[in-house]
Amino acid sequence: MRDAALLVAALREPRSAERLGAGEWTSLISMARAESLMGSLAYRLQGLALPEKVERLLEDARNDAEQVRRQALWEAEMARRALAPLGVPVLLLKGTAYAAAGVSAGLGRSIGDLDILVPRESLGKVETALLGAGWEWVKEDAYDDLYYRRWMHELPPLIHRERDRMIDVHHTILPLTARSTPDASALIADSVSLESGLRVLSPPDMIVHAAAHLFADGDLAGGLRNLWDIDRMLREFRTRDGFWSSLGDRARLHQLGREVSRALRLAEDLYGTPVDRRLAGRRASFDRLFKRRLLARNGWGQTTDKPLRLAFYARSHWLRMPPLMLARHLWTKARK
Amino acid sequence: MAGLSYIADDESLVRKVELDGLTALFHVPSGMTHIVAPPAPQILEALAGRPADLKELVRRLSRNFDVDGAESALAARLDELEAAGLVSRP
Amino acid sequence: MRHSHALQVGPVAFRLGSEWRQPIEALKQLYAGYPAPDGPCDFTVRLEAETPWRRWLRPAVAIRGDYTLPDAVPMALAHGLLAAEMGMNLQMALGQKRYLLLHASSVERDGKALLMTGASGSGKSTLSAILGEQGWRFMGDEFALLDMDDGRLHPFPRAVSLKNQAVLVLEEIVGGDRFGPVLRNTPKGTIRHLRPNEEAVARMREPARPVLILFPQYGRGLQAAVRPVGQAEIFVRLTQASTNYVALGEPGYGALCRLVTGTPARAIDYSSTEAALTLIDGLWGEFA
Numbered sequence: 080m081r082d083a084a085l086l087v088a089a090l091r092e093p094r095s096a097e098r099l100g101a102g103e104w105t106s107l108i109s110m111a112r113a114e115s116l117m118g119s120l121a122y123r124l125q126g127l128a129l130p131e132k133v134e135r136l137l138e139d140a141r142n143d144a145e146q147v148r149r150q151a152l153w154e155a156e157m158a159r160r161a162l163a164p165l166g167v168p169v170l171l172l173k174g175t176a177y178a179a180a181g182v183s184a185g186l187g188r189s190i191g192d193l194d195i196l197v198p199r200e201s202l203g204k205v206e207t208a209l210l211g212a213g214w215e216w217v218k219e220d221a222y223d224d225l226y227y228r229r230w231m232h233e234l235p236p237l238i239h240r241e242r243d244r245m246i247d248v249h250h251t252i253l254p255l256t257a258r259s260t261p262d263a264s265a266l267i268a269d270s271v272s273l274e275s276g277l278r279v280l281s282p283p284d285m286i287v288h289a290a291a292h293l294f295a296d297g298d299l300a301g302g303l304r305n306l307w308d309i310d311r312m313l314r315e316f317r318t319r320d321g322f323w324s325s326l327g328d329r330a331r332l333h334q335l336g337r338e339v340s341r342a343l344r345l346a347e348d349l350y351g352t353p354v355d356r357r358l359a360g361r362r363a364s365f366d367r368l369f370k371r372r373l374l375a376r377n378g379w380g381q382t383t384d385k386p387l388r389l390a391f392y393a394r395s396h397w398l399r400m401p402p403l404m405l406a407r408h409l410w411t412k413a414r415k
Numbered sequence: 416m417a418g419l420s421y422i423a424d425d426e427s428l429v430r431k432v433e434l435d436g437l438t439a440l441f442h443v444p445s446g447m448t449h450i451v452a453p454p455a456p457q458i459l460e461a462l463a464g465r466p467a468d469l470k471e472l473v474r475r476l477s478r479n480f481d482v483d484g485a486e487s488a489l490a491a492r493l494d495e496l497e498a499a500g501l502v503s504r505p
Numbered sequence: 506m507r508h509s510h511a512l513q514v515g516p517v518a519f520r521l522g523s524e525w526r527q528p529i530e531a532l533k534q535l536y537a538g539y540p541a542p543d544g545p546c547d548f549t550v551r552l553e554a555e556t557p558w559r560r561w562l563r564p565a566v567a568i569r570g571d572y573t574l575p576d577a578v579p580m581a582l583a584h585g586l587l588a589a590e591m592g593m594n595l596q597m598a599l600g601q602k603r604y605l606l607l608h609a610s611s612v613e614r615d616g617k618a619l620l621m622t623g624a625s626g627s628g629k630s631t632l633s634a635i636l637g638e639q640g641w642r643f644m645g646d647e648f649a650l651l652d653m654d655d656g657r658l659h660p661f662p663r664a665v666s667l668k669n670q671a672v673l674v675l676e677e678i679v680g681g682d683r684f685g686p687v688l689r690n691t692p693k694g695t696i697r698h699l700r701p702n703e704e705a706v707a708r709m710r711e712p713a714r715p716v717l718i719l720f721p722q723y724g725r726g727l728q729a730a731v732r733p734v735g736q737a738e739i740f741v742r743l744t745q746a747s748t749n750y751v752a753l754g755e756p757g758y759g760a761l762c763r764l765v766t767g768t769p770a771r772a773i774d775y776s777s778t779e780a781a782l783t784l785i786d787g788l789w790g791e792f793a
Contacts (some may be wrong), residue, residue, distance in 0.1 A: 101542075108546075108571070131544075136547060146754040148443070153447075157500055160504075274491040379549060381553070382572070434735070435736045443754060
């Protein structure tokens, strides 16, 4: 199995999995686990006529995803309780947000740390409240701390001392050093309140954030999962009135038009996502490289195409930091 | 602390098994297991779905238990239960 | 990957791949007679060079797979078999979601299972290996798989990992061809693996109902003794002995409560194998 096309095909066209042999199943499962897509795949393939052993593994993955979902929502609830007295808006981001909002991207999705977004001016209060409710710094390290506070879009990570779960507190969705500057106050102003009082991004902003996360905020590791989120959300939101035009408006407002267009093209190419032609734009020469990078995983679950991955890694740091700062960052890291 | 009110989850969200005088309690919303000693299970029962402040809690418990002069101990248990997420402020 | 082997152990199928030939050859020899999986594998283990040049230059085996510990220390190629074993353990510890995984040994007689758990050095592994040669069916020395639906224990008869003194004890009881190579200077001292006997392998898909839980404790000069253990303590000790209890949520809680409230348990102290076997014999007569 040369690349992750097998996984993409199973997600895109579940019935294609009914023809797989035992060896291909083993490969598919390894790939799905490596890409954090096992739970999503397990829900996608639910109800098909599959070998008994496969059924059992998929059922285990669905049960596991349900536990993950429950624990993530609980972590959000505990953060809500700690922050409620402050009266500031608290937005859930990424996996926890999808689960809490009940969007289909949340179905079976892996969820790691709790990501929340709060107004920048409330960061100090929020930090104090969390520290008072059992969270503590993961590492005491002056340089990293300063680096986070000055340049990143979040507080240094905190971990809860009893529950052993991490929280990332963001005040915007990209590092301050990134070339795009999303409008954080507009993200909050347009956010949607859930029954619990916690909030999530509006549907268009959710997709803009997912696209930003896919390209600008990393080296495309875990990209197939992030792109799957986008596929699920686009399919769910596209029937709403004026969705495509508001997605375009929000992407421009947050200076992420290029990222959103590319995400749309890649989602269409890999997952067959129905997209707005005008917003997706014309195919760009780099699209092929992005696609190759996303598929760089073999049937043993190993990453492949090392030079390409290195190129994307360097690119991700370049995108985050102006060159002089990058040099300083790498220098300080190297000396430690 | 007086005046602050507390609430616990509905009994349908808590599983309990007695283990030699202690209770293994499974809290469904959090997926967490707690081994608790009296009076924790009794406090949770008294607050299940029905908020109360400390005074009212004492009144409810006193129907079945002797809680004379136990207010400060109960307040300490409430703090622990709140930290564990089993009790919250409505 | 260049070299690979697939292996069925109890209800679990593993696929192991390696960049080197030696670990896979050692694995095939140790697990001679084990069935091949009859379908897709539950877990994939990969033994790979930490960096490309480490495949030849002072080879260092990184243990990876479907589930990987980010900060795991790579091992010497001479310990490649141990790396493969640890890789399988890691997949179970992090990825097993069908059974409640108890870090315990188990043996069976007359369809009933004895479960033994305790800290490393308690002797649970050695005792299960010895009992497995003395009329009991060996079910596993490392993990016991508790079925959350029906409360039975599933065998997981991997090779027994014998350490230091235990190697000598079993070498006296068991003939030579079931042992793996002697692995010296591992992080846990000298290790030698022992393949369970034919019966244990032939009946690896046969679960059994647990009827007795023991917490053995070995100590030089320790007076042989049997002590009762309270249910809450059993519960806590078994959650500590489980790597997936928290991840399983309510089904795990239900299964563990049924095991704890429905199965007698004792702690036993002993200073010699004979003393332990006598105690076990007596308790088995009383409870089984």
